[in-house]
Amino acid sequence: MKYGILGIGQAGLRHFNAFNNIKNVKLLGFTEFDLKKAKKFEKKFNVKHFKKLEGIISLKPDFIIIALPHSFRLEPIKLCCKNNINLLIEKPLVLNTRELKIINKYISKKNLIHSISFVHRYRKEVLNAKKIIDNKKIGKVKFISETMISQKNNHLPNWIDNKKISGGGVLLYNAIHSIDKICFIADSKIDNVFANKTNINENIDVEDVINISLKFKNGVFANLIATFLPYVTTPKWETKIFGSSGQVDINIRKGFELISNNKFKKFDYSNYYKKNGPNYSFNIQAKSYIKSIKTKKPPLVNLDDGINSVKIVDAIYESIRKNKIIKMKY
Numbered sequence: 621m622k623y624g625i626l627g628i629g630q631a632g633l634r635h636f637n638a639f640n641n642i643k644n645v646k647l648l649g650f651t652e653f654d655l656k657k658a659k660k661f662e663k664k665f666n667v668k669h670f671k672k673l674e675g676i677i678s679l680k681p682d683f684i685i686i687a688l689p690h691s692f693r694l695e696p697i698k699l700c701c702k703n704n705i706n707l708l709i710e711k712p713l714v715l716n717t718r719e720l721k722i723i724n725k726y727i728s729k730k731n732l733i734h735s736i737s738f739v740h741r742y743r744k745e746v747l748n749a750k751k752i753i754d755n756k757k758i759g760k761v762k763f764i765s766e767t768m769i770s771q772k773n774n775h776l777p778n779w780i781d782n783k784k785i786s787g788g789g790v791l792l793y794n795a796i797h798s799i800d801k802i803c804f805i806a807d808s809k810i811d812n813v814f815a816n817k818t819n820i821n822e823n824i825d826v827e828d829v830i831n832i833s834l835k836f837k838n839g840v841f842a843n844l845i846a847t848f849l850p851y852v853t854t855p856k857w858e859t860k861i862f863g864s865s866g867q868v869d870i871n872i873r874k875g876f877e878l879i880s881n882n883k884f885k886k887f888d889y890s891n892y893y894k895k896n897g898p899n900y901s902f903n904i905q906a907k908s909y910i911k912s913i914k915t916k917k918p919p920l921v922n923l924d925d926g927i928n929s930v931k932i933v934d935a936i937y938e939s940i941r942k943n944k945i946i947k948m949k950y
C-alpha cells in the first residue's frame with residue numbers, strides 16, 4: 621500500500637513513524653512548506669518532496685495523511701476526494717460548520733475510507749476501559765468528568781496562537797480529543813452544551829482555559845475542564861466515569877482503575893508505555909486504518925465522528941459568545 625503525507629511537523633512525523641513500522645506500506649512522497657525541514661527528511665528517509673499535492677496524486681497513492689495547520693484543509697480534502705483517495709485527517713476535520721458545508725459534497729462520496737486522527741481512542745487504557753464499561757461492569761453510565769492540564773511549551777508550533785490559522789485555542793488543539801473520547805464512552809450524540817472560557821495568558825487571541833458541560837441524548841452528563849498553561853505545570857489527563865454501580869478512572873499513559881463497593885482492580889500500563897513510547901497509539905491507529913482500507917470496513921473513528929466534533933466545537937463557541945445553553949443541530 622502506498623501513501624503520502626501533507627506536512628511533516630510534529631503530527632506528520634508521528635504518523636510517518638507509525639506507518640513506517642507496517643510491512644508493505646510505503647511513503648511515496650510528502651509536501652512541506654519549510655524547505656529546510658523538507659530537505660532533511662528527504663535525505664534521511666529517501667522520500668521525494670513535492671511542491672504540490674498534485675505531484676503525489678499523480679503517483680496514485682491509496683491514502684493521504686493531512687497533518688497541516690488547521691486552516692489549510694479545504695483544498696487538499698477537495699482535491700483528494702475528487703481523485704478518489706482515502707484520507708486520514710488530523711483533528712479537527714475542518715475549522716467550523718461553514719467549512720463543513722464547503723467540503724460536504726466531496727467528503728461524503730461513497731466507497732472512500734476517511735478517518736480523523738482522534739488517536740487517543742486507540743490508547744490501551746481507553747479501549748480496555750471502554751470494553752469494561754460496555755460489559756456493564758459499572759452499571760449504566762451516568763456522569764463523566766474529564767480534566768486535562770497541559771503546558772504550552774516551546775516545542776509547540778507558533779500558529780496555534782494565531783486564531784486565523786488555528787480557529788481557536790485549547791479547545792481545538794487539545795480538548796477536542798477529550799470531547800471525542802467522552803462521546804465514544806457515552807456512546808450517544810450530544811443534546812446540548814454550555815461552556816465558558818478564560819485566558820491565563822492574556823497576550824494571545826485564543827482561549828487557554830475552557831470549562832464545558834455536555835448533556836447527551838441518552839441522559840449521560842459530562843464535564844470537561846482543559847487548560848493550556850504558559851508556565852511549567854504538572855500535566856494531568858484523567859477521565860472519571862461514574863456508573864450506577866461503580867466507577868472507572870482512566871489516567872492517560874498510566875492505566876485505569878475499576879472501583880465499586882466490592883471491587884478494586886488496577887490496570888497498570890506504565891510498562892507498556894515504557895516499552896512502546898508515549899505515542900504508541902499512532903501505531904495502533906495506523907494498523908487499524910490500513911486494515912479498514914484493506915477490508916473496506918469503517919474505521920473505529922469514522923467521518924461522522926469528525927463531522928460531529930466540528931458541530932460540537934461550533935456549539936461550544938456559540939455558547940461562550942451568547943452565554944447560554946446551545947442545543948445541538950445534526
Ligand SMILES: NC(=O)c1ccc[n+]([C@@H]2O[C@H](COP(=O)([O-])OP(=O)(O)OC[C@H]3O[C@@H](n4cnc5c(N)ncnc54)[C@H](O)[C@@H]3O)[C@@H](O)[C@H]2O)c1
Nearest residue numbers: 627628629630631632651652653654687688689710711777
Ligand atoms: N493527534 C495528535 O495527537 C496531534 C498532535 C499534534 C498535532 N496534531 C494536529 O496535527 C496537525 C498539525 O499540527 P502540528 O503540531 O504537527 O503542527 P506543525 O506546525 O508541527 O506541523 C505542520 C507542518 O505543516 C507545514 N505546512 C504548513 N502549511 C503547509 C502547506 N500548505 N503545505 C505543506 N506543508 C505545510 C509546516 O511547515 C509544518 O512543518 C494539526 O491539525 C494539529 O491539531 C495532532
